[in-house]
Amino acid sequence: MGKLKKIASDGLIFSNPTLRLVLGTCPTLALTTAASNGIGMGLAVTFVLICSNVLISLLKNVIPNTVRIPAFILIIATFVTVVKLVMDKFLPDLYSSLGVYLPLIVVNCIILGRAESFAFKNPVFDSALDGLFMGLGFTGAMTLMGAVREILSNGSIFDISIWNANSFSIGFFGSSAGAFLTYGLFIAIFNYVVNKIQKKLAKKEAK
Amino acid sequence: MGTLLLIALTATFINNFVVVQFLGICPFLGVSKDTKSAFGMGVAVTFIMTLTCLITYPIYTSILVPLGLEYLEIIVFIFVIASLVQMIESVLKKFSPTLYNSMGIYLPLITTNCAVLGVAELVIDVGTAEALGLASMGLLNSVAYGFFGGIGFLISIVIMSGLREKLKNAPFNKHLKGFPIAMITATFIAMAFYVFSMISL
Amino acid sequence: MKQYVKPITVMLSIILLCGGLLAILSDLLFVTQEERINRAINKIYSGEDVKLEQTIDLSTVDMTEFNDLGVIKACYKLSNDDYLVLSTGKKGYSNGTVTTYVAIDINLKVRNVVEDSYTGQTLMAKLSGLYQSFIGKSATQSQEDISEIVTGATKSANAASNSVYVALQLVSLVIGG
Numbered sequence: 001m002g003k004l005k006k007i008a009s010d011g012l013i014f015s016n017p018t019l020r021l022v023l024g025t026c027p028t029l030a031l032t033t034a035a036s037n038g039i040g041m042g043l044a045v046t047f048v049l050i051c052s053n054v055l056i057s058l059l060k061n062v063i064p065n066t067v068r069i070p071a072f073i074l075i076i077a078t079f080v081t082v083v084k085l086v087m088d089k090f091l092p093d094l095y096s097s098l099g100v101y102l103p104l105i106v107v108n109c110i111i112l113g114r115a116e117s118f119a120f121k122n123p124v125f126d127s128a129l130d131g132l133f134m135g136l137g138f139t140g141a142m143t144l145m146g147a148v149r150e151i152l153s154n155g156s157i158f159d160i161s162i163w164n165a166n167s168f169s170i171g172f173f174g175s176s177a178g179a180f181l182t183y184g185l186f187i188a189i190f191n192y193v194v195n196k197i198q199k200k201l202a203k204k205e206a207k
Numbered sequence: 208m209g210t211l212l213l214i215a216l217t218a219t220f221i222n223n224f225v226v227v228q229f230l231g232i233c234p235f236l237g238v239s240k241d242t243k244s245a246f247g248m249g250v251a252v253t254f255i256m257t258l259t260c261l262i263t264y265p266i267y268t269s270i271l272v273p274l275g276l277e278y279l280e281i282i283v284f285i286f287v288i289a290s291l292v293q294m295i296e297s298v299l300k301k302f303s304p305t306l307y308n309s310m311g312i313y314l315p316l317i318t319t320n321c322a323v324l325g326v327a328e329l330v331i332d333v334g335t336a337e338a339l340g341l342a343s344m345g346l347l348n349s350v351a352y353g354f355f356g357g358i359g360f361l362i363s364i365v366i367m368s369g370l371r372e373k374l375k376n377a378p379f380n381k382h383l384k385g386f387p388i389a390m391i392t393a394t395f396i397a398m399a400f401y402v403f404s405m406i407s408l
Numbered sequence: 409m410k411q412y413v414k415p416i417t418v419m420l421s422i423i424l425l426c427g428g429l430l431a432i433l434s435d436l437l438f439v440t441q442e443e444r445i446n447r448a449i450n451k452i453y454s455g456e457d458v459k460l461e462q463t464i465d466l467s468t469v470d471m472t473e474f475n476d477l478g479v480i481k482a483c484y485k486l487s488n489d490d491y492l493v494l495s496t497g498k499k500g501y502s503n504g505t506v507t508t509y510v511a512i513d514i515n516l517k518v519r520n521v522v523e524d525s526y527t528g529q530t531l532m533a534k535l536s537g538l539y540q541s542f543i544g545k546s547a548t549q550s551q552e553d554i555s556e557i558v559t560g561a562t563k564s565a566n567a568a569s570n571s572v573y574v575a576l577q578l579v580s581l582v583i584g585g
Contacts, residue, residue, distance in 0.1 A: 184390025334527030
């Protein structure tokens with residue numbers, strides 16, 4: 001039980017891939033213009049992450065150390081292509097709004113990083129859980145950023161209008177400069193909160 | 208000639224790979240602490256991007272499309288890039304140790320650089336050609352797109368490193384230090400590049 | 409020599425497995441052009457029974473004068489006498505393009521517009537109500553009239569309105585000629 005809790009809290013908070021490790025920045029900046037994009041991209045990455053973690057963990061005794069990186073990339077690229085084909089068939093709207101960033105999941109550092117640092121050394125079930133929670137951490141951060149940017153730039157959330165965007169909206173947050181600013185402030189605030197939590201936990205343990 | 212000029216303007220400034228299209232953000236944040244290494248990284252990326260376009264575009268148009276194997280594009284592209292990087296690394300090591308010492312350490316990082324895979328995907332996209340007023344890119348234009356995209360990367364990473372050198376000793380709140388302040392610096396670069404999006408071609 | 413055998417066999421078997429899996433999946437999940445058109449038709453005429461009737465031959469229609477604004481990809485006649493045009497509009501935000509399906513009725517008025525794909529920035533895709541505001545525009549209106557729809561976002565809406573404009577011009581040429 002303790003292990004599950006550790007994997008979950010690591011993935012979601014303490015080593016949150018987006019806000020703590022600052023990995024996979026390209027899709028985070030580009031696709032957080034709307035909350036729904038964040039969820040779509042996040043779930044696509046989560047799926048690839050779970051599948052590749054499981055497969056790599058299963059094959060960890062078969063793959064020789066010398067060719068592990070090409071083997072990882074090959075496995076990841078296969079799953080990304082699967083996601084691409086499935087999404088084009090069943091979710092065409094999302095497919096067109098993710099555009100070029102969908103194939104770029106292959107070079108997303110989160111997936112290769114987890115394969116190398118976790119899945120290649122740990123049993124299958126733990127790797128699957130790690131993939132799930134890392135992916136959820138990524139999805140959560142992206143959706144939250146997407147929601148903030150969508151509200152400020154378009155007056156809506158998940159495409160549901162909250163107020164009339166013509167009367168009040170800050171277009172800046174929809175632009176590329178706004179993406180950098182939002183991301184920077186999110187990391188700063190998240191660091192602040194996590195530091196507070198860690199201090200509290202340390203105090204508890206000292207007692 | 209006019210098309211090449213158009214590609215140069217579009218790939219370098221209007222659709223700058225880093226601050227407008229958000230490709231290659233990892234090295235943009237990771238290797239921009241001082242100007243010298245930023246310049247080395249920029250040159251290495253430009254070189255690889257040009258070569259990638261030179262190889263992937265013919266493979267896609269004359270092998271994958273005629274055989275109906277478009278779905279293999281991601282796997283083929285990432286393999287071309289990975290082996291290209293590996294090959295250049297060994298060639299440099301053997302024939303030009305000085306160049307290897309200045310550029311070599313950045314090469315392994317380039318395989319997982321979104322800008323390189325991104326440019327391979329962009330030059331085969333019909334939309335990129337249409338925005339330039341062409342029916343399809345063609346080999347020469349693709350290579351030019353890759354080269355000028357790399358130059359755009361070089362320009363923005365050098366600007367970024369210059370700004371970060373100046374900010375190194377500035378008294379920031381400790382939560383803002385590191386990535387947050389780098390992102391906020393990038394905000395202003397992106398705002399400067401916003402001007403180029405007003406150019407109508 | 410022996411130390412190379414295992415890595416090579418492993419890599420080759422992974423390549424074969426992955427390639428096989430992808431080949432099967434891509435056959436299963438292949439999306440034909442007809443399916444894409446039907447998706448657009450379903451979106452435009454939600455629920456109504458409208459079918460694709462014929463593809464219009466565009467080789468005789470001269471659209472070169474509009475090349476600066478947009479390009480026609482295809483034009484279809486539907487079973488309810490409407491025309492469906494797949495067109496790409498140029499000159500969007502940071503020189504992006506937008507490709508749309510435009511449904512035009514027999515009186516040369518826009519019935520509805522749905523987006524197919526776009527390049528350039530993601531910003532413009534999310535302008536709420538952008539495509540609905542084209543409904544009812546007609547082929548006699550100038551390009552400025554059509555693009556004058558979304559206040560404060562003229563630049564981002566440019567490519568979309570160009571795409572609608574060239575679609576209207578095409579259909580008026582097809583019907584008129």
